[in-house]
Amino acid sequence: MDVREGLFYTKEHEWVKIDGKIATVGITDYAQSALGDVTFVELPKKADVFKQADQIATVESVKAASDIYAPLSGAVEEINPELDNVPELVNQSCYEKGFFLKMQIEDEAEIKNLMDAKSYKAYLESLAK
Amino acid sequence: MNLKLTPLAEVHETLGAKTASFGGWLMPIEYNGIIQEHNWTRKNASVFDICHMGEFEFKGDLKTSGFDNVVTADLESMPVKTCRYGFLLNETGNILDDAVTYRKGIDQWMLVVNAATTEDDFKHIKSNLRSSNFRNMSDQTAKLDLQGPLSRDVLVSLGCKGIENLAYYTFDYFELFENKVLISRTGYTGELGFEIYIDSIHAVELWNLLLKEDRVRPAGLGARDTLRLEMSYPLYGQDITGENNPIEAGFGKFIDFDKEFIGKEKLLKKKTNVEKKLVCFVCDSRRAPRHNDRILKDKKTIGVVTSGSFSPSLGVGIGMGYVESHEAVVDNQIIISDDKKELSAKIVKRPFYKNGSLKG
Missing domain, CATH: 2.40.30.110 (Aminomethyltransferase beta-barrel domains)
Structure with missing residues (x-):
């Protein structure tokens, strides 16, 4: 499983990249692999506001639909427009072209609730047991 | 609950398949992605492990044994070496299972049923037969489905002489790695395809033989489900269950109302009020x-x-x-x-x- 250094992670397998006040959000390699072929992604609208752990998106694979949760609180700054027509980008490039959205970070203190790459790797190992 | 394993369980693990329980069995869901496997089947040929399904054998007279009454399809008119789709019904006219009947000889039959219902089907049929010549062959029978437009070419190149003459919903016996195997031209994908029945001890050998062909790839139950749904083939347990009758499911043509069968009386009543x-x-x-x-x-x-x-x-x-x-x-x-x-x-x-x- 590809776990990228420098990103933060949730137990629900979302990743977060922090650039100043902006957080880019997607799902991890583990998540895309577990879902299988992604066929549809429902994203929020720009300026929609979410609290940490609110449902923020839905991702559907051939087999099932899964909820995606906001890793941090804040307003949606930008969504990935490509996912509408090419949802398989989530499988092909989950950390880059297949990102879900960017949001404004409302409260930096919430970042401490997330895992770093090392902790997330350990978490994945604990799930495999 | 302990899940049953097909003879190919280790092969699937080696291939890195994602697995899940289905009908009491641990089955491969996908190997390289459901969509890829789906599309490969529509264009080339895929092999599916279908060993979980049940096979019953019956020898005896169709009418006097009561065997004719357990299946809704017209069995009497079936020529030898043909297959026919039909239903097993309960007394209320609802569906216990859907099944394909194979006529192996004038008095020799094979019934292919769903995995989850195999045991109940066997008990149901046995209790309605006036003959003891009825056997559950599921454990010793492996079933591999080869499906896709190139499936016939693949079997020809593997030396199945005469397979090119096999008509839709018929079967015959062919030589494959020095074994006589039953191959029917049937399937669950909407593509040209074959279902191959062999002794379980040869399952791995047959699987490997088929996969030596570049045109053939493995496909899991995930693709089997999307392929069958695109053909609107029903899945027992979802589209047809013990709560449904075949008329409301739209499968009246697989019922022979000119003969007697279990559930007929109630089904005739339901037919007038769908x-x-x-x-x-x-x-x-x-x-x-x-x-x-x-x-x-x-x-x-x-x-x-x-x-x-x-x-x-x-x-x-x-x-x-x-x-x-x-x-x-x-x-x-x-x-x-x-x-x-x-x-x-x-x-x-x-x-x-x-x-x-x-x-x-």
């Missing part, structure tokens, strides 16, 4: 309907979804479900809904996918 019908519908987006979603018309619930998925061939969500009979009209606009979504959809004629090589 309250709901199984329909096919296409959504207007990639989002998929799912099992148990509600079907609405003018904000009123008119039915329930039994199967739903993204269709790799059509590029949109498709599904089947039961709706009130008067709403079961082609082009009727409906809404598919659960707590989180509302999809607009349209009732269409079956099947969804019309370009299959099935009868080619």
Whole structure:
């Protein structure tokens, strides 16, 4: 499983990249692999506001639909427009072209609730047991 | 619960398959991605491990034994070496299972049934037979399905002499690695295809032989499900269950009302009053309907979804479900809904996918 250094992670397998006040959000390699072929992604609208752990998106694979949760609180700054027509980008490039959205970070203190790459790797190992 | 393993369980593990329980068995769901496996089957040929399904053998007179009464299809008129689709019903006329009957000889039959229902089917049939010559061959029988437009070419190159003359829904015996194997021209994908029955001890050997061909790839139950749904083939346990009868499911043509069969009397009554019908519908987006979603018309619930998925061939969500009979009209606009979504959809004629090589 590809776990990228420098990103933060949730137990629900979302990743977060922090650039100043902006957080880019997607799902991890583990998540895309577990879902299988992604066929549809429902994203929020720009300026929609979410609290940490609110449902923020839905991702559907051939087999099932899964909820995606906001890793941090804040307003949606930008969504990935490509996912509408090419949802398989989530499988092909989950950390880059297949990102879900960017949001404004409302409260930096919430970042401490997330895992770093090392902790997330350990978490994945604990799930495999 | 301990899941049963097919003779190919280790092979699937080596191939890195994602597995899940299905009908009491640990089965491969996908190897390299459901969509890829689906598309490969539509264009080339795929091999599926279908060892979980049940096979019964019966020897005896069709009429005096009572065997004719356990299947709704007209068995008497079947020529030897042909197959026929039909249903096992209970006394209320509802569906215990769907099954394919093979006539191996004048007085020799094979019945192929679903995995989850194998044991109950066997008990049901046995209790209705006046003959003890009925055996459950499921454990010693391996079933591999080779499906796709290139499947016949593959079998020809493996030395199955005469396979090119095998007509749809017939079977014969062929030489494969010095074994006599039963191959029928049947399947569950809508493509030209074959179902191969061999002794379980040869399952791995046959699997490897088929996969030596570059044209053949393994496909899991995930692709099997999307392929069959695009053909609107029903899945027992979802689209047809013990709560449904074959008339409302739209499969009246697989019932011979000119003969006696278990459940006939009640089914004849139900036939005159069909309250709901199984329909096919296409959504207007990639989002998929799912099992148990509600079907609405003018904000009123008119039915329930039994199967739903993204269709790799059509590029949109498709599904089947039961709706009130008067709403079961082609082009009727409906809404598919659960707590989180509302999809607009349209009732269409079956099947969804019309370009299959099935009868080619």
